[in-house]
Amino acid sequence: MPAQASDTTIIGGGVVGLCTALGLLQAGRRVTVLDGADGDLRASQGNFGLVWLQGKGAGFAPYAELTRDAVAAWPNFAAMLQDVTGTGLSLDQSGGFEFFTDPVELADFAADLERQQAYLGNRFSHEIIDGDKLRRMHPQIGPTVVGATFCAHDGHVNPLRLLRALRCAVLALGGDLKTDAHVTAVAEAPGGGFDLTFRDGTRHGTDRVVLCAGLGTSSLAAQLGFSTRVYPQRGELLITEKLGYRLPFLSSTIRQVDEGGIQIGGTKADAGPDDSETLDVMAGLARQAVSVMPALADVRVVRAWSALRVMSPDGYPVYARSARHPGAYLVTCHSGVTLAPLHASILADWLDENSNAPDLEAFDETRFAISDAA
Structure with missing residues (x-):
């Protein structure tokens, strides 16, 4: 294995990768984050910044539960990042609306929220508001809006400040952040661990590897035996x-x-x-x-x-361990901002396989094989 070894190397320096690194650093691990170039396709630099529960997991109870836990953890997470980095995230969780101009779409979404309510019980609340009542509450709303749904748990954050704070926090806690680091190959090393090869021919050794590369995940995932294709x-x-x-x-x-x-x-x-x-x-x-x-x-x-x-193929997060290459992991999702507090905490226990690790079996990629077989 190349000399520059680390406990864990995370491929991907966006919100998901940095949060995963942050959790591992807080658990005392030595972590290297490999980030790409500014010209790469970066979801973390173009997202809407929502911290959103409403409608999440209406058809998949584990995702509804995961999202509710994440939304509840956001205030402490934002405070921790500000303490470590001095960067405020402008977090506001005073509730959010979904507006509708089509009554059928409103009825369908209301049914989704009822399913979500059944999963979460008193950990979730929502309102269905007709157009007239909505305009009494907010006279600025237009006459074609037939109604809205409201969830008091929803909010938003400044996503670029979040990205900056995560980078600063990883560095402050001793993480190694390498930029313009394009990994072209990853394989098991003869002496254990993994050997990563960069585009320029240099190499990097690590005990374990976590793929958090977003849209750059698929080619490397295949090399480690993962079947998920984002x-x-x-x-x-x-x-x-x-x-x-x-x-x-x-x-x-x-x-x-x-x-x-x-x-x-x-x-x-x-x-x-x-x-x-x-x-x-x-x-x-x-x-x-x-x-x-x-x-x-x-x-x-x-x-x-x-x-x-x-x-992902079904739109839900994937948390997977490689069956063919122990020590290789895949983490991917499209709700990286909402789920950030959990990625910066419970994922470390899952990666370390601690006794208090969360049960993420429902998010394993084997669900795609089961779906295909069915």
Whole structure:
């Protein structure tokens, strides 16, 4: 094995990889994080910043439970990061809305929330609000909105400050963070552990390896015997000028960032690795936002961008141990911000196989084989 060995090497320096590293460092492990280049496809630099429970896991109870635990852990997690790094994350968990202009879509989502309520019991609460009541609460809401759902547990955070704080925390706790580190091959080393080869031909040795590389995971996952293949889902965003007033609500598609601008999103498209913006989608985003809040028609859009979500075959997280290569792990999800507190805590026990490790069997990749067989 090459000389520069570490306990654990994490491939991927986004929110998921950094949170995993943070938890291991707090458990006393020696950790190296291998990050890519600025030009890579980075979900952590283009996400919406939601800390969201509403609707999560309506069809999969383990995911509903995991998300509820994560949302509840966010206040202490944000406080810890601020203590370690001095960076505030502008966390706000005062509740969030889902707005609907189609009554059928509202009824379908309300049914999802009832299923989620059945899973979580008194650990979850939600309201279904008709359009007239909604406009009495918030007169700014447009007349075409037929109703909304509300969950008091939902919130949002500044995602770029989160990313910065995680990088600073990993370094502050003694982690080794290597940038522009493109891993092209990973294999078991003759003397134990793993041998990683970089694009420039240099090598890195490690006792164990955790793949958290987002859309860069698949080729390396195959080398370690994992079957999960992630795929990109494109989401597009609009950013408005900074406003002199605060929006009276937060939704999963319209949020006001702490600097004052409005962020508008919510699109989903299977477009492969193409993260370019599309004019028709941008126009649709603007129309939908104005239908929810007509006053936004007079607000200027100053930026627009597209980013790629990291999706598993069923859309839920994957936490997997390699059966062929003990010591290799796969961690991937598209809710990295919401799940961040758990990735920075309980995953360390799972990776170390401690007696108090969480039961993550429901998230193993064997569920895809079972589904295919069925």
